[in-house]
Amino acid sequence: MRATEIASAVTARRTTAMEMAEQALARIAASDLNAVVTTDPRRTRADAEAVDRRVTSGETLPLAGVPVVVKDNIWAAGWRITQGSRLFADFVAPEDAIAIARLRRAGAVIVGIGATSEFACKGVTTSLLYGPTRHPLDPRLTPGGSSGGPAAAVAAGLVPLAIGTDAGGSSRRPPAHVGVVGFKPSYGAIPYGPGFAEPFWRISVIAPIAADVADARLAFEVMAGADPRDPDSFDLRSTAAGTPLRLAFSPRLGLDVAVDDEVSAGLQQAVDRLRASGLAIVDKDPIWPADLAEDAVMPLQHAGLAALYGEAFRSDPAQFDPDIAKQIERGLGLSGSDVGRALEASTRIARAFAAFFTEIDVLLAPTVPCVAWPFTQLGPSEIGGKPATPRAHAVFTPFANHAGVPAISIPCGRNSQGLPFGLQLITARGHDRLLLDVAANAECVLAGLI
Incomplete structure (x- = not known):
C-alpha cells in the first residue's frame, strides 16, 4: 500500500496504525538488505497506539498510520542516531528535527532508522559501524549513497515512505538506482535541524523518498514551511505553470x-x-x-569534515571509514584560499x-x-x-x-x-x-x- 492509501484506510478505520506498524516491523525483520539498521519495536508500537487513539478521537491526520524509515543522520527523539559513525555509536537524539516532529504530528509512525554512509559523505552506503547496504534487485550491488538505506527500504517494500538528506544527490541517485522517487526540495523549503553539525554549508536538505510522486508530495507538504529556529527556512508560494510550460x-x-x-x-x-x-x-x-565541474566544490565537503572531525581523526584514525578519513586528510590540508575558491x-x-x-x-x-x-x-x-x-x-x-x-x-x-x-x-x-x-x-x- 502507498502512503496515501494507508492514511486513507487508517482514517476510515478499515485498518489501524498498529496493524500497519506490525506489518512493517515484520518485513524489516525478514529483510537481509541491511537497509534498516535500528529498530525499536516497543517505541514504534507505543507511537502507533497513540496515533490510533488520535484517529478514534476524530483528529484528521494526513499521514495517519504511515510507517516511515528515517535516515541515520536525522534526529528523531529517543532513537539511536549514529551518522553511520563509531564516534556516535551510542548517541540518542534528545529531540526531533523539525521535519520529523511535523511527520509525527501528521500521524506518521517511525518503524526504523535507515542506513547511511559515514556522515552522509560517500556515494556507497556502507560503514564500519553497520557494514554494507545491498541493492533490492541484486545483493551484490549497492543502492548508492548516502541515503541507500532509506531508498532500499522503499524499493523493497519494507515501508512506503522514507526520509533522507541530500547535499549532492544523496536522495536522488539511490532512488534512481533502485527504481523509486527521490525529491530534493529547494534549500530552506523544509526546515533543517535541530540535529548534528553539518559538514555541508547551506546546501543539505531533508528529502522524502517514496514509491511515487504523490507519496513524496504528501510527505513534503507535511514537512514544508518556515520555522523561526531555521533562519534559512521559508514559506513556499503556489507557483502556477506558465502558458505554455517551457x-x-x-x-x-x-x-x-x-x-x-x-x-x-x-x-x-x-x-x-x-x-x-x-x-x-x-x-x-x-x-x-x-572549467566548472564538481571537483571545484568538493573542497567544501572536505573542509567541513575536517572542521568537525579533524581533532578526533588525529587522535584515533581507526575510528573512521578509510574513505572518509581520506576526505578529512584532504580537508586538513586545504588553505583558506582553497575554500574561498570553492565557495x-x-x-x-x-x-x-x-x-x-x-x-x-x-x-x-x-x-x-x-x-x-x-x-x-x-x-x-x-x-x-x-x-x-x-x-x-x-x-x-x-x-x-x-x-x-x-x-x-x-x-x-x-x-x-x-x-x-x-x-x-x-x-x-x-x-x-x-x-x-x-x-x-x-x-x-x-x-x-x-
Whole structure:
C-alpha cells in the first residue's frame, strides 16, 4: 500500500496504525538488505497506539498510520542516531528535527532508522559501524549513497515512505538506482535541524523518498514551511505553470561526461514519449562557467569534515571509514584560499542555473549516468565504455544543491539486466509545487517504461 492509501484506510478505520506498524516491523525483520539498521519495536508500537487513539478521537491526520524509515543522520527523539559513525555509536537524539516532529504530528509512525554512509559523505552506503547496504534487485550491488538505506527500504517494500538528506544527490541517485522517487526540495523549503553539525554549508536538505510522486508530495507538504529556529527556512508560494510550460532536455546537463549507452538511450526514449504526450520539450543545455565541474566544490565537503572531525581523526584514525578519513586528510590540508575558491565556484553554479531558469521552466536531465555497481567499490570501474573516477557516477546531481533549486528523480527505464535508472527534473528555487506537478504528469506518461 502507498502512503496515501494507508492514511486513507487508517482514517476510515478499515485498518489501524498498529496493524500497519506490525506489518512493517515484520518485513524489516525478514529483510537481509541491511537497509534498516535500528529498530525499536516497543517505541514504534507505543507511537502507533497513540496515533490510533488520535484517529478514534476524530483528529484528521494526513499521514495517519504511515510507517516511515528515517535516515541515520536525522534526529528523531529517543532513537539511536549514529551518522553511520563509531564516534556516535551510542548517541540518542534528545529531540526531533523539525521535519520529523511535523511527520509525527501528521500521524506518521517511525518503524526504523535507515542506513547511511559515514556522515552522509560517500556515494556507497556502507560503514564500519553497520557494514554494507545491498541493492533490492541484486545483493551484490549497492543502492548508492548516502541515503541507500532509506531508498532500499522503499524499493523493497519494507515501508512506503522514507526520509533522507541530500547535499549532492544523496536522495536522488539511490532512488534512481533502485527504481523509486527521490525529491530534493529547494534549500530552506523544509526546515533543517535541530540535529548534528553539518559538514555541508547551506546546501543539505531533508528529502522524502517514496514509491511515487504523490507519496513524496504528501510527505513534503507535511514537512514544508518556515520555522523561526531555521533562519534559512521559508514559506513556499503556489507557483502556477506558465502558458505554455517551457521544458528543456539536456542529455548530459551541459557537461563533458560519460553516460552508459543503455542509460542514454533509455532517457531519450523517455523524453520522446513525453514529447509524444503533447509536452513541448526543446533540446537545451545549461551554460556553465568555463572549467566548472564538481571537483571545484568538493573542497567544501572536505573542509567541513575536517572542521568537525579533524581533532578526533588525529587522535584515533581507526575510528573512521578509510574513505572518509581520506576526505578529512584532504580537508586538513586545504588553505583558506582553497575554500574561498570553492565557495566562489558554488556561487557561479547558482548564478548559471538562475540565468537558465529565466528562459526555461523545467529542465529534464539524467539523474545518474550508469546503473548500480558492486557495493565493494566506490563507483563503477567504467561508464560509457571509459574508465571512471570514483565520483563519475555522481556528476548530474550536485549542481542543484549548490544552486539551492528543487530537483526530483523519477524512474524512467531499466537496462538489459533489469537495473533501473532515473530521469531528473529541475526548476527554479521556490517552484517546488510546480516541479511536483510536472513530475506527477511525467510519471503517468512513463509508467509503461518501468
